[in-house]
Amino acid sequence: MTGARLLVTGIGGAVGSGLAEFLAAGEPWAEVVGVFSGERSRDAFLARAPEAVRARVRPVVRDLTDGPATQALARELTPARRTVVVHAAANVSWTASLQAARLGNVQVTRNVAELARALSADTRFVYVSSAYTATDGWEYRNTYEATKAEAERLLRSEYADLCPVVFSCSLVVGHSRTGAISRFHGIYPLLGLIERHEPPLLPGGRDRRIDIVPVDWVAGELAALLRRVANGDPVTDVVAASGTAAPRLGELVTGAVEALDRARAAAGRAPLPELTLVPFRRWEFLRRSLDAWQVRGIPMPDRALLDRLIGVYRPYFEDDRVLPPTGTVTVCPPWSEYLDAAVAHWFAQRAGRRPRALARTGDAG
Numbered sequence: 111m112t113g114a115r116l117l118v119t120g121i122g123g124a125v126g127s128g129l130a131e132f133l134a135a136g137e138p139w140a141e142v143v144g145v146f147s148g149e150r151s152r153d154a155f156l157a158r159a160p161e162a163v164r165a166r167v168r169p170v171v172r173d174l175t176d177g178p179a180t181q182a183l184a185r186e187l188t189p190a191r192r193t194v195v196v197h198a199a200a201n202v203s204w205t206a207s208l209q210a211a212r213l214g215n216v217q218v219t220r221n222v223a224e225l226a227r228a229l230s231a232d233t234r235f236v237y238v239s240s241a242y243t244a245t246d247g248w249e250y251r252n253t254y255e256a257t258k259a260e261a262e263r264l265l266r267s268e269y270a271d272l273c274p275v276v277f278s279c280s281l282v283v284g285h286s287r288t289g290a291i292s293r294f295h296g297i298y299p300l301l302g303l304i305e306r307h308e309p310p311l312l313p314g315g316r317d318r319r320i321d322i323v324p325v326d327w328v329a330g331e332l333a334a335l336l337r338r339v340a341n342g343d344p345v346t347d348v349v350a351a352s353g354t355a356a357p358r359l360g361e362l363v364t365g366a367v368e369a370l371d372r373a374r375a376a377a378g379r380a381p382l383p384e385l386t387l388v389p390f391r392r393w394e395f396l397r398r399s400l401d402a403w404q405v406r407g408i409p410m411p412d413r414a415l416l417d418r419l420i421g422v423y424r425p426y427f428e429d430d431r432v433l434p435p436t437g438t439v440t441v442c443p444p445w446s447e448y449l450d451a452a453v454a455h456w457f458a459q460r461a462g463r464r465p466r467a468l469a470r471t472g473d474a475g
C-alpha cells in the first residue's frame with residue numbers, strides 16, 4: 111500500500127472506464143475517487159461497472175468547468191498525505207469551436223491543477239493527452255489538438271510543482287478480447303457511415319496509417335505509469351501508440367468491412383457492397399460529376415452528412431502525423447487480432463439504431 115489517494119477525472123469516459131477496471135484489480139491505492147460531470151453519467155457508469163469497480167471507486171459529481179465548485183472538492187474529500195491526480199476529462203470533439211475546446215481542455219485543466227494543489231502537500235499530476243498532438247513544431251489539425259497541447263504547455267509552465275507527467279494515446283478502440291468500450295469516438299463514426307449508408311466510394315489515402323490501440327492495452331499502460339508515480343519511481347512521459355504496426359487506411363477499411371460482413375451475416379443480413387477508397391482529388395472530381403450529371407445509379411449517403419463526416423476525417427486521412435510509441439512497458443497487440451471484436455461489439459450496440467453516432471461525428475478524440 112502506498113497510502114496515496116488516486117483522483118481520476120473523466121472516469122466515465124472511454125479511457126477512464128478502461129482504467130477503472132485496472133483499479134478494481136487491486137492497485138495499491140488507499141482511496142480511488144472518480145469524478146463525473148453529472149449524475150446521469152455517474153449512474154450509467156455504476157450501472158455497467160462490475161461489482162469490484164463499484165466497490166473501489168468513490169464517485170463524485172462535479173462540473174470541472176466551474177472553478178469554485180471544483181476547488182470545493184478539496185474541502186469535501188478526506189485529507190490525504192499524498193494524492194495522484196489523473197486528468198482524463200476533456201472535450202474530445204474534433205469540431206468544437208475554439209472557445210468550447212479551450213473551456214473543456216484548457217480551463218478545465220487549470221481548474222483540476224488548482225484542485226490538485228489544494229488536495230495535499232504532495233500531489234502528482236498525470237495528464238492524459240493525444241498522440242496526435244504535440245506542444246512544439248506541430249501543425250494542429252483541429253481545435254482539439256491545439257487545445258490539448260495548450261493545456262500541456264500550461265501545466266508545464268504554471269504547475270511545475272505538480273511534476274506533471276503526460277500520458278498520450280492514439281485512437282482508442284474496444285477491448286482487445288471483448289471489443290467493449292464505453293464511448294464510440296475515433297474510428298466508430300466511420301464504421302457508422304459504412305454500415306448504415308453503404309457508400310461504394312470513400313476518399314482517403316490508402317497508405318496513410320491510422321494509429322489505433324485497444325482500450326485495455328491503453329488502460330494497462332496508464333495503470334503501470336500510475337504505479338510508478340505512486341511508488342515514487344522515476345517517470346517519463348508515455349506515448350501509447352502502435353507506431354509502424356498501425357494499419358494503413360486501406361487495410362483498416364478492408365478489415366472493418368470484413369468484420370462488419372461477419373456481424374451482418376450472423377444477424378442474417380446481406381454483405382456490404384464493395385467499397386473503394388479513392389484519392390481526395392479524384393473524390394472531389396467524382397462528386398462534382400455526380401452532381402453535374404445528376405447521376406442516380408450510384409447510391410451515395412446524404413450529401414450534407416457525408417461532407418460533414420469526410421470533413422472531420424480528412425485531416426487524418428491526408429496527414430498521418432502521430433507521435434511514435436515511447437515509454438510503454440508492453441507491446442500493443444496487432445490490430446488484426448482485435449479489430450473484429452471491436453467492430454462486433456459496436457455492431458451489437460449500435461447497428462440498427464438511428465445514426466446517433468453520426469450526429470456526434472466530431473467526437474473522435
Ligand SMILES: NC(=O)c1ccc[n+]([C@@H]2O[C@H](COP(=O)([O-])OP(=O)(O)OC[C@H]3O[C@@H](n4cnc5c(N)ncnc54)[C@H](OP(=O)(O)O)[C@@H]3O)[C@@H](O)[C@H]2O)c1
Pocket residue numbers: 119120121122123124125126145146147148151152172173174175197198199200201202214218238239240241258278279280281282283293295296474475
Ligand atoms: N478516445 C480516444 O481515442 C483518445 C485518443 C487520444 C487521447 N484521448 C484522451 O483521453 C482522455 C479521455 O478521453 P476519452 O476518449 O475517454 O473521452 P470521453 O469518452 O469523451 O470522456 C471524456 C470524459 O471527460 C469528462 N468531462 C468532460 N467535460 C467535463 C466537465 N465539464 N466536468 C467533468 N467531467 C467532464 C466526461 O465526464 P462524464 O462521462 O461524466 O460526462 C467524460 O468522462 C482525453 O484527455 C482525451 O484527450 C482519447
